Amino acid sequence: MSIRTRRFLNDPARAVAEMLEGYVAVHAGIISLRDGMVVRAVPKAEGRVGVVIGNGSGHEPAMIGWVGEGLFDVNVAGPIFSSPGPAAILRGIEAADRGGGVLLLVSSHAGDIMNAELAIDEAEDQGIDGVEMVVLYDDVASAPKDRITERRGGAGLFFVWKMVGAAAERGDSLEECAAVARKVRDRTRSLSAATGTVAHPVSGQPLGDPEDTTLSVGMGVHGEPGDRLGEDVGADEIAGLMIDRLLDDAELPAGAQVGLLLNNAGSLTLMELSVLYRGARAALERRGIEAVRSWMGPYATTLDMAGFSFAICHMDGELLELYDRTARGAGFTMVGR
Amino acid sequence: MIDRDLAVRLVVAASTRVNDHQEELSRLDSVAGDGDHGVNMATALAEAARRAEHGDQSTAADVMRSAGSAFHETVGGAAGALFGAFFGALAGQLSKAAAPDAAQLVAGMEKGLARVARVGKAEPGHKTMIDALAPAVRDARESMDRGDGLEAVMAAAARAASQGARATAGMRPSAGRARFAPDHSLGTEDPGANTVALVLESWADQLRSEVRV
Numbered sequence A: 001m002s003i004r005t006r007r008f009l010n011d012p013a014r015a016v017a018e019m020l021e022g023y024v025a026v027h028a029g030i031i032s033l034r035d036g037m038v039v040r041a042v043p044k045a046e047g048r049v050g051v052v053i054g055n056g057s058g059h060e061p062a063m064i065g066w067v068g069e070g071l072f073d074v075n076v077a078g079p080i081f082s083s084p085g086p087a088a089i090l091r092g093i094e095a096a097d098r099g100g101g102v103l104l105l106v107s108s109h110a111g112d113i114m115n116a117e118l119a120i121d122e123a124e125d126q127g128i129d130g131v132e133m134v135v136l137y138d139d140v141a142s143a144p145k146d147r148i149t150e151r152r153g154g155a156g157l158f159f160v161w162k163m164v165g166a167a168a169e170r171g172d173s174l175e176e177c178a179a180v181a182r183k184v185r186d187r188t189r190s191l192s193a194a195t196g197t198v199a200h201p202v203s204g205q206p207l208g209d210p211e212d213t214t215l216s217v218g219m220g221v222h223g224e225p226g227d228r229l230g231e232d233v234g235a236d237e238i239a240g241l242m243i244d245r246l247l248d249d250a251e252l253p254a255g256a257q258v259g260l261l262l263n264n265a266g267s268l269t270l271m272e273l274s275v276l277y278r279g280a281r282a283a284l285e286r287r288g289i290e291a292v293r294s295w296m297g298p299y300a301t302t303l304d305m306a307g308f309s310f311a312i313c314h315m316d317g318e319l320l321e322l323y324d325r326t327a328r329g330a331g332f333t334m335v336g337r
Numbered sequence B: 001m002i003d004r005d006l007a008v009r010l011v012v013a014a015s016t017r018v019n020d021h022q023e024e025l026s027r028l029d030s031v032a033g034d035g036d037h038g039v040n041m042a043t044a045l046a047e048a049a050r051r052a053e054h055g056d057q058s059t060a061a062d063v064m065r066s067a068g069s070a071f072h073e074t075v076g077g078a079a080g081a082l083f084g085a086f087f088g089a090l091a092g093q094l095s096k097a098a099a100p101d102a103a104q105l106v107a108g109m110e111k112g113l114a115r116v117a118r119v120g121k122a123e124p125g126h127k128t129m130i131d132a133l134a135p136a137v138r139d140a141r142e143s144m145d146r147g148d149g150l151e152a153v154m155a156a157a158a159r160a161a162s163q164g165a166r167a168t169a170g171m172r173p174s175a176g177r178a179r180f181a182p183d184h185s186l187g188t189e190d191p192g193a194n195t196v197a198l199v200l201e202s203w204a205d206q207l208r209s210e211v212r213v
Helices: A012-026 A086-096 A110-125 A145-150 A157-170 A174-186 A235-250 A270-286 A317-323 B004-020 B022-032 B037-054 B060-074 B077-094 B102-120 B130-145 B150-170 B191-212
Strands: A031-034 A037-040 A050-057 A074-080 A102-107 A131-136 A188-195 A215-217 A257-264 A290-297 A307-314 A327-329
Touching: A012 A031, A012 A037, A012 A074, A037 A086, A050 A086, A050 A110, A050 A157, A074 A086, A086 A102, A086 A110, A086 B060, A102 A110, A102 A157, A102 A174, A110 A131, A110 B077, A110 B102, A131 A174, A157 A174, A157 A188, A157 A257, A157 A307, A157 A317, A157 A327, A174 A188, A174 A317, A188 A235, A188 A257, A215 A235, A235 A270, A235 A307, A257 A270, A257 A317, A270 A290, A270 A307, A290 A317, B004 B022, B004 B037, B004 B060, B004 B191, B022 B037, B022 B191, B037 B060, B037 B077, B037 B191, B060 B077, B077 B102, B077 B191, B102 B130, B102 B150, B130 B150, B130 B191, B150 B191
Parallel strands: A050 A074, A050 A102, A102 A131, A257 A290
Antiparallel strands: A031 A037, A037 A074, A188 A215, A188 A307, A257 A307
């Protein structure tokens, strides 16, 4: 078994910058590039809360595809798998400011948090106020429940991105938007699985052992290793054990309504995804849980990793209302109901 | 004394050394991380060296501050944040003396260590760059207290950093991304600790070569 090392790029060190140029050119009506950042082509109404995130690249369409109406105002894309530095994040905060305060969302990873905190310090030093930061996590494999704040961010955060974007667009205050972020985070859980690994495009190094093709559950979005499963486990069994683990962790009672996300980490086929989704729905039904909204596709990828993650978000009336509002990004569109 | 030109030579020496070892650093990082540590550190230090050689910094402190900014502006990530914080703190201390010497260097390294620990929320034994930096700072302080000069102080720091980096192989990580698979990296040295050792070794070698001349 070998991993793909040949990619259709020019100088790998320029890949992120060239990706941004190409991607923005395709979606010129929705996004544009400003100072290396992805910003909305049509800015949000004045006085509304600006929403910004800085993150490593290599997870596309996260987050460059999530800038637009009802979503983010600005995305600061860092190097592959590395958060941008504090200076770039600060520029993102400034660019997202529409006069209603700025919410800096952070997916919980060591570098993302450090650089965001340094950017917030710098904003304070420069007298920029009205900036709030919320750190988000959802991956049940990364820390036990009694240390939930040590968990890392995974694909389940798409529920947060969607609902916070909707709240900011409709005119919620900074405090209210931050409260939505925390509420959705606390009601969301994710877990991932993959087989094999991918090579880092710049260094050429594989993430983990390139010879190891065992199916494992609980890896991170940068290829951090997980627990190994047997060789001959079927999709239904994998989906069932993953959904059970999410429901146990969230302690959802029968009758609860959830949003269900099946995220393609990169190279799974629609065939595999659909079979896994079917298995997850059966697993939810066995526990008396209703999937009232579903997403299936590439949201947070790890280049072309052969893997996926499931995420559930415990819905209520407020969250469903936010979920169903219009969103128009280059990589994600939802027609409001 | 650490004047502007010496600071430039130190930054250039660090850049050259880390560039020569970048593949090895990325390989260490690929075991539990994402395999790009060497590339990122080489990129940031190359930019730091470019700014040092072509910038208009007038003091050693300015050179080190500009190196810190290079980390924050070019690579980001945890390592970018932490090395940027270290160089920034070092610069702050050097700026306090008109003619900074070993005393300011050691005090600056102590400030840098404290800032790295605060920003990174890590302690000795967590298998991070602190496991090279903390013993380096400790031995540099001891050497200075014995009355050693700049060259000997930096040699002591480099030795301790190198030993500290080697010792991380036997540790389980409790900070950063690698902590999610604590047994996975057992037997492998921490890449960040190795970068600290390489930088301090390059500084010790640079100072030694200048004394001989």
